Amino acid sequence: DAKTTQPNSMESNEEEPVHLPCNHSTISGxxxxxxxxxxxxxxxxxxxxxxxxxxNNRMASLAIxxxxxxxxxxxxxxxxxxxxxYYCILTFEKLTFGTGTRLTIIP
Amino acid sequence: GAVVSQHPSWVICKSGTSVKIECRSLDxxxxxxxxxxxxxxxxxxxxxxxxxxxxxxxEQGVEKDKFLINHASLTLSTLTVTSxxxxxSSFYIxxxxxxxxxxxxxxxxxFGSGTRLTVV
Numbered sequence: 001d002a003k004t005t006q007p008n009s010m011e012s013n014e015e016e017p018v019h020l021p022c023n024h025s026t027i028s029g030x031x032x033x034x035x036x037x038x039x040x041x042x043x044x045x046x047x048x049x050x051x052x053x054x055x056n057n058r059m060a061s062l063a064i065x066x067x068x069x070x071x072x073x074x075x076x077x078x079x080x081x082x083x084x085x086y087y088c089i090l091t092f093e094k095l096t097f098g099t100g101t102r103l104t105i106i107p
Numbered sequence: 108g109a110v111v112s113q114h115p116s117w118v119i120c121k122s123g124t125s126v127k128i129e130c131r132s133l134d135x136x137x138x139x140x141x142x143x144x145x146x147x148x149x150x151x152x153x154x155x156x157x158x159x160x161x162x163x164x165x166e167q168g169v170e171k172d173k174f175l176i177n178h179a180s181l182t183l184s185t186l187t188v189t190s191x192x193x194x195x196s197s198f199y200i201x202x203x204x205x206x207x208x209x210x211x212x213x214x215x216x217x218f219g220s221g222t223r224l225t226v227v
Contacts, residue, residue, distance in 0.1 A: 032212035043113070043200045043218035044151070051213070087150070091212040095141055095202065097151040 004088045009102045012078050020073040020101055022088030027068050030092045035062065035073045037084040038100075044087065047073065078105050109135050111203050113219025120191055120226055128186045128222045130201030136181035137203035141216070142174075145198040157184050191226045198223050 005023040012018040024033070032051050036044040048055055048062045050071075055062040061074040075082055087100040110133040120126050130140060138159050143151040155171075157163040157178035165171045173195075175187040184203075188195055202218040 030212070034212070034215070036218075038151075041198070041221070041223075043111075043202070043221045046215035046217065049213070049215055093212065094153065094156050095216055096153050097143075099150050 004090060004098050006086075006088055006098065006101045008099065009104065011104045011106055012075075013106050014080060015077055018075040018078045018082070018103065020075075020086050020088075020103065021070065022072070023070045024088070024090055025069045027090055028092070031090040032092065033062065033064060033068075033071050034089045034091050034095065035060070035086060036089065036095075036097075037082075037086045039084050044097075045084075047086070049091075078103075080105050080107065109203075109217040111137075111201065111217045111219045113201055113222055115222055116220060117223040118225070120224070122192055122226055123190055125187055125189045126191055126224060128188075128199055128201075128224075130184045130186070130203065130219050132182045132203045132205075132217070135203075135205050137184070137205055138181065139204045140178055140184040141202045142176060142184075142186050143200045143202070145200060145221075151200060154186075188224065191224070193226045196224055196226045 034049040035047040038044040048060050050062045063072045083105045085100040085102050087097050112131045114129045140157045142154045145151045154169045155163045155165045157176050159178050159181050163176035178184040198221050200221045202216045204214050204216045
């Protein structure tokens, strides 16, 4: 499986945008880029996914580099409820989680 | 939106007994389900992939005779931890997807809320 690299932790101020980076230099042409987040003692929650083009939904935006070797999850206005571990996953047929980024929101 | 119900949310069992965890897709047909386990402060570890009506595919190092997975219908998959021991204590999570799009990755998977298993 192609690997992803994310920073272990990030902090952001409440009500400010957050940019969570993910490197995936060995991505293959069939891999979709998925983002999930997990709050303590809960199952992960789907955030967004894409293949080549940037994607927007009600939760976030996904910016994908032209060469697809990196992507950025954008939370446009962070709230305290966005504090979670965010996982960037490359998926083709199965979901394999890496270590993720622990996002802390500062009030 | 898609909902996956996982039951029980927590269970305590004696060493040597078996425990069954259920994962149900409530409002969609789940052709593919994944089972994970998660130790404290660690990421999710994929245990197996199950497709409705066929045998589960286990990840390397996961004992298929110990972790029995059944995906007999499009809405239900079960994980049975047989002859549980304290080292099996963990947080078990299922996720479900549907259709060919899910198999190709063009689908957001829905996760259950997890089952915390404690073996004493």
